[in-house]
Amino acid sequence: MAVRIAIIGFGVVGQGLVEIMRDKGEILRQQDGLDIQIVAVCDTVKGSVYHPQGLDAKLLLQAIQSTGSLDSYPESAGLVRGRDSVSTIRDTDADVIVEATWTNLETGEPAITHIRTAFHAGKHVVTSNKGPVALAYKELKSLADAGGLLWGIEGTVMSGTPALRLGTTALAGCTIQAVRGILNGTTNFILTRMEDGATYTEALAEAQRLGYAEADPTADVEGYDALGKLLILAAVVFDHPITAHQVSRQGITHLTPQDIQHARAQGKRWKLIAELQRTDDGVQARVAPQMIDLAHPLAGVSGATNAITYVTDLLGEVTLVGPGAGRRETGFALLSDLLEIHRISA
Structure with missing residues (x-):
């Protein structure tokens, strides 16, 4: 039929x-x-x-x-x-x-x-x-x-990439305590290129040439796109809808080559992380650049690729990596x- x-x-x-x-x-x-x-x-x-x-x-x-x-x-x-x-x-x-x-x-x-x-x-x-x-x-x-x-x-x-099915179906039976991820490919591409030695301005221009970034990149680089995806995860996976005003948000435009070098010296790497955390009062949400330890799976996600980590009671951390646009x-x-x-x- x-x-x-x-x-x-x-x-x-x-x-x-x-x-x-x-x-x-x-x-x-x-x-x-x-x-x-x-x-x-x-x-x-x-x-x-x-x-x-x-x-x-x-x-x-x-x-x-x-x-x-x-x-x-x-x-x-x-x-x-x-x-x-x-x-x-x-x-x-x-x-x-x-x-x-x-x-x-x-x-x-x-x-x-x-x-x-x-x-x-x-x-x-x-x-x-x-x-x-x-x-x-x-x-x-x-x-x-x-x-x-x-x-x-x-x-x-x-x-x-089945980020929602992982959280709602494949991990059924687990209590999901937190979700954190690289949910915007544009910013991840820019940060990857800055690791290679480019300035923010140079990396953004390259992202625009390749079609990863819009002429006005504000939604990506200031964290609004990732924020919208956090609202979805809160509603669908945590069954706890929140508003944009409840999300702490910071983009990547302030990061400099010196910041990149500082993270590298500590064995870490900058990523724009969107994060939800269960609390006694409900859900805490934020989007912000974080220095991630190189041993963590999210640190190895480069270019325009996305990734999400579910923190669970029964399996610990479960990370899914794949394309986030296209x-x-x-x-x-x-x-x-x-x-x-x-x-x-x-």
Whole structure:
């Protein structure tokens, strides 16, 4: 039985998922019994297409690559153009909404509205968008549960690396006392290059050239991106939602080559660490550069790679290392959630 999806937002992440479907669709059908059928794609800039009998993944990608617009997707009988996002979610016959719009950590919109609309319409949701999970997890999870619906959010913390499933499923039975991790690849790349002798300014410029850092890198280098991921971990893994105002935050812009050398002399290495700690009063959270002992697994994580360490009562420290961003990596996160919905619903 096909899983019918509507993709809301057709940027890097949405296209990454469709590329995987184009390249591995037959393998997924044979290996996992998962037949994904794209019935709609809607993007505020690129346009909107819907066909109840399904859209062709290859043609969707060709339209974007050739003109940057879904307006060039080939005409066919039954094809509908021009629906807005809410209509696409509410009025098409998709089973699952793939919410892949831009992240807004101030309001969570438009993604919160999209997900709320989907749940009211009786549809499952998968998303890599941090905003709704960081800001409205309790409300949206309650809506999903009330409707017997599933909400896949694996890609919101470490892209396709299963950081959330590790904490919520694989470590079930353990009490997780703390979580700490390298949750932003841009800052880790910059600090790695500073270890190699570059200044902060030089390392940032290189990160921007390679596409790791935005033209305005504030969200990364000042710790806001990592802070948003801490909000998600607090809500999902600790079942203790917190707000951004409850997180102590410091970025890496003040670090100098002298600081790097000082850490090296002590057998340590600077990393931007996002950390949650259970306390008698609830949860303590902070994002800040820390000097990590070279013997710790987090110290060996270099470049744009991410890592997370769960501190547990039964296993001690468990560390997971993997990519935290990327087109196909995040596309895979959405696919893994679709597979989970397929398994549970089968």
